[in-house]
Amino acid sequence: MSNPISGLPESTDFVPCIGMTEDSLILLERNRCSVDPWDTVDIKPNIEVLERGVPSFYLSCYDMLLTEEAACLVKVSDGSSALAVHMNRMESREEPEQCPVIDSQENGLSPGLEGQMEDRSLEQVQSMVVGEVLKDIETACKLLNITPDPTEWNTGNVQKWMLWTEHLYRLPHAGKAFQELTGKDLCAMSEEEFRQRSPLCGDTLHAHLDIWKSAAWMKDKCSAVDTKTTGSEELWSEADSSCSGQPIHLWQFLRELLLKPHNYGRSIRWLNKEKGIFKIEDSAHVAKLWGLRKNRPAMNYDKLSRSIRQYYKKGIIRKPDVSQRLVYQFVHPV
DNA sequence: GATTAGGAATAGG
DNA sequence: CCTATTCCTAATC
Numbered sequence: 402m403s404n405p406i407s408g409l410p411e412s413t414d415f416v417p418c419i420g421m422t423e424d425s426l427i428l429l430e431r432n433r434c435s436v437d438p439w440d441t442v443d444i445k446p447n448i449e450v451l452e453r454g455v456p457s458f459y460l461s462c463y464d465m466l467l468t469e470e471a472a473c474l475v476k477v478s479d480g481s482s483a484l485a486v487h488m489n490r491m492e493s494r495e496e497p498e499q500c501p502v503i504d505s506q507e508n509g510l511s512p513g514l515e516g517q518m519e520d521r522s523l524e525q526v527q528s529m530v531v532g533e534v535l536k537d538i539e540t541a542c543k544l545l546n547i548t549p550d551p552t553e554w555n556t557g558n559v560q561k562w563m564l565w566t567e568h569l570y571r572l573p574h575a576g577k578a579f580q581e582l583t584g585k586d587l588c589a590m591s592e593e594e595f596r597q598r599s600p601l602c603g604d605t606l607h608a609h610l611d612i613w614k615s616a617a618w619m620k621d622k623c624s625a626v627d628t629k630t631t632g633s634e635e636l637w638s639e640a641d642s643s644c645s646g647q648p649i650h651l652w653q654f655l656r657e658l659l660l661k662p663h664n665y666g667r668s669i670r671w672l673n674k675e676k677g678i679f680k681i682e683d684s685a686h687v688a689k690l691w692g693l694r695k696n697r698p699a700m701n702y703d704k705l706s707r708s709i710r711q712y713y714k715k716g717i718i719r720k721p722d723v724s725q726r727l728v729y730q731f732v733h734p735v
Numbered sequence: 736g737a738t739t740a741g742g743a744a745t746a747g748g
Numbered sequence: 749c750c751t752a753t754t755c756c757t758a759a760t761c
Contacts, residue, residue, distance in 0.1 A: 702738085706739075710739080711741095713740090
């Protein structure tokens with residue numbers, strides 16, 4: 402699937418079907434469906450769970466996100482936060498400030514067994530979705546080499562994010578209209594101002610930024626208070642090779658992609674993880690990702706593969722014993 | 736037609 | 749100095 406936030410697929414046109422009604426889906430769903438141009442990721446587990454585990458009722462993303470954890474996020478973020486805003490927009494159009502509380506459901510309305518089970522799965526689903534969103538953002542951050550918190554972005558980061566989001570939604574290029582803005586500037590802008598700068602996709606960009614803002618807020622507040630949220634906290638604390646400071650090497654980048662089959666399994670995957678043998682399934686996509694990461698818009702597989710070949714004599718990557726197209730092997734598998 | 740292998744020049748940190 | 753990028757030729761699948 403294409404991650405809502407970090408998704409990137411290109412040639413894929415597969416549209417994950419969640420048990421949600423189309424008109425009730427906003428960004429989250431929209432992303433998933435609006436596969437960006439390149440990515441190709443698998444269908445997320447939560448989607449499957451949704452279909453099977455909660456078949457009886459349709460949830461909108463907003464519904465799903467309106468749980469305690471999401472709700473807290475919504476409230477605190479003063480209603481301007483992304484997740485919140487969209488929920489409100491969808492859910493209860495005229496009462497934006499009212500955060501539906503779960504209690505109300507439990508207590509009065511449908512006390513039946515069904516209701517309880519629904520609530521339970523609802524919570525699971527909700528936390529799952531929130532977790533997925535955070536995960537996607539985190540993945541995108543590593544990919545773009547930017548921080549999750551938009552307020553920390555410089556103008557260059559903003560442009561990167563713009564490029565990324567445009568790709569994700571297949572939007573026309575609008576980055577120029579935001580050229581001189583920092584992340585703080587961006588965050589301070591209203592949806593209207595976004596539209597003024599980009600009539601075509603200002604709304605989408607603004608909505609997407611809202612999600613990032615909310616996620617950053619969540620990371621900030623919730624992680625401080627021990628949150629046993631959804632098991633997603635580790636997503637933010639996990640430290641890997643990308644934190645080493647030095648400019649990332651291609652082989653490190655490939656390893657990172659391989660570590661996330663969930664997101665990139667359709668583009669690059671292990672054939673034999675123990676031996677470090679992997680296959681590039683979608684050469685164009687992997688090259689595109691690499692180009693994004695290195696700010697090399699003209700990157701393609703021809704050049705990426707040349708870089709891989711440089712590793713031959715260095716003993717970092719080699720061709721496997723039985724040479725196959727698009728298959729390589731790490732000389733020192735971890 | 737895409738992929739592979741490497742030489743060679745150049746960028747860029 | 750180093751790695752990566754760019755460009756290119758020739759061979760291979």
